[in-house]
Amino acid sequence: MKVEKVDRRVKYTKYMLKEALVALIREQHISTISVKALCEKADINRSTFYVHYSDPYDLLNQIKNEVLANVMLYLKEQDQDPTGSNFQLTTILEYAKKNSELFETLFSENCDYVFQDDILELSQIISSQYNMDMDETAKKYLKEFGTSGCISVFERWLQDGAKESPEYISEFLKKALQGGIMCFKNPE
Template sequence: MKDKTDRRVKYTRALLKNALIELMQTTHISKISIKALCEAADVHRTTFYAHYKDQYDLLLQIEQELFEDITRYLDVQEVPQEQQGFPLTIQKLNWILQYIQENAPVVKALLSVNSDIAFQRDLMQFMDIIPINFGMGIDEKTREYIGIFYIDACISVLNKWLEGGMAEPVEKMSAFILQLMYDGISSFEQK
């Protein structure tokens, strides 16, 4: 009996998550009512409240599951010996972008203007996108500004890639992001 209950719980939560992702395609999270969410998922409000406090709680659960999935995804990948210890390598970024590509609707909704901005920052920090050794000899305040610049640039690149239907291959996007991160904008100038 417990297995049947667990399946129903998983199914209900999946319905609610999919409904929220769908609604976030056009509506900001703050404007999504529980009523609209329940109608889209075809579940009763009491069912919703049995699982979540509000739409933000559901969004947080989706975000946490995404991070857990990425962690599990990366854990099964083997990092070449020469790349171990680096905060962000081409291989690691390829794997992350591959995961994003495979889960595009969810990531697109979470990175959209209709989501919570905190997710965007959490994602980049989760990915260790800011090189650990950058800015040696730079004061802490300046390092913070540089870090924010990197984070926002990467988020914008990911959004542009997702909005463009991920036309560029994962490998090309990984190389682009790393070149931007480690070599700067001037490295793209025609010589």
């Protein structure tokens, strides 16, 4: 892994643009945010923006990748394998709670569901932990039901200030998933 040294000016520019975009997303939908307004908020020249990003969506995607990378890093710090299937959901929720303001913003409607897609993958890892011995159609829809349910509860939790503990939400989701599964399982 090569350690590319980044010019401090570049760091500054990108930092300001990211902060500005997140701030704007708190107020309006990403699709309505113009490059002009964004650069004014960040106090960065518009031409400079185009050196680094093609449009606000591009910037948002880069923010997303960083956030996800940080989540993975956190999982590793807690000695958990992000690719394995038996990591603790609680740990992710923990991290989200620590950064709940940012997460709430990024999971809001104003982000055009840029983040949901990736969380979907995570959710699928989680749901794959369960033994789902049932017919294929039921399995398909149950996965759909479970993953979207999980994401939605997660978002609601953030929206309401992440008051409950990560453990509570984690337990809730496990129970809810199990509950649905039990109803469709074939007798063994």
